[in-house]
Amino acid sequence: MTDISALAARCAEEQSRYAEGINVHSHDCFDLFRHALQEQNSAAFNAIYRTYEPQVRRWVYQHSHYPAAQEEADHFVQQSLTKFYFALRGRDFDRFEHISQVMQYLKLCVHSAIMQYWRKTQSRRMHQVDDESSLLNVAVSPNLLTPLAAWERIATLLPEARDQRLAHAAFAQGLKPSEIVEEFPDDWEDVQQIYSKLYRIRRVLRDDEELRTILSVSER
């Protein structure tokens, strides 16, 4: 039977040497990850959490979107390690053969945690909701049926493919007119064309009672 404490101690030593820039090629850390995730050994995962938290924190600080996210590093560290745990526990760990792949995946989880938060922040800034409860509904209980219903209604109201692409670029991607011109040069020559088309599209969408009902906007 593996002594998890001893394995954890060897991995911690290996990781501290790695953090000093010394590459170590033992299997101890990979074994510890395997016990923690594949065999779901709680003591091993505790050791992983303790050993790799500083590295995860460094990655959070390194990420280009971290400063603008305006959130504590602790939050992203915890979200990253939780994502990692859910993604790789059980048989999913079979996909990995070397510690470098595991570390790359852990780094990916840091990116995902920050970008997930970033998307919510962007959405929040774009529509400038001042009602915290409606924001909570969007963030915590996403229901894809409603966006799908809204988009299907928009597609009905805007039968031309070019108009649908513009509506998607403006509302689903949040692109500025200048970005839309760059993105769809075959559709649009300049931003003035886009402004001109957008105000017509907005009128069509505003005037549709069914869409307003889906959007829960009852009054004009």
Next chain:
Amino acid sequence: MKNLSDQQISALIDGTADAALKAQVAANAHLQAQLDAAQRVEAALHRLLYRWDCPTPDALGEYQLQRLPAAQREALARHLAHCRRCRDEVALLADFLATDDAPPRLALESPRGLPLLPPRWDEMVLRPSMAPYDSAWRGADDDSSYVFEAPGLTLFLEDHHNEEGHRIEGQLVTEETSDQPRWSGALVELRQDESVRTAPLDEFGEFTFDNLALSDSVTLRITNRDGETLVWSRDSG
């Protein structure tokens, strides 16, 4: 001016309207109401549709690492062809993965002291429900029970104290039975001072931490696979 034209409304929404028009609207309640109504629709469209059909950041990451099955990979590639935001995220991830790890001493502090956004909206704060939660975290001889609540969720905690330290037993119960699978297997993180412990929620929503030396600064987080987090800290009241 009796009413705003569609063009003027659009310019006001886009922020390209001139100062004179903005002043006119600000001084006229009817025009302001017309603009407000249009802005409500605009806000609702953004709120509902922003990135609604985009793959999650996790899926984009799996794509970048070439770990997606072929069918999913093809579907994601089709999305990337028309979604600039997702292409930007994939490029950002590629850069991030290629970045060398910084020496640790450069990163012990947050690089910028930016203000935080209060309150965080993707965490649900657990509040004490019925027990005197403040009385016995440290040094108590007797066992203590605590009950905390968040919308639709109740957390029961028991603190057993003996000469080896504290043993915390917890159970998370959902109000709706249908919510239970969402929290089954969630990861519990107990953080105090410089130390951190973790445990998974079992099929009954239960978890245990043994041999703890509880301090004044304790934060408990329970995060499910959807990233929803319940949080309680001694300071949260």
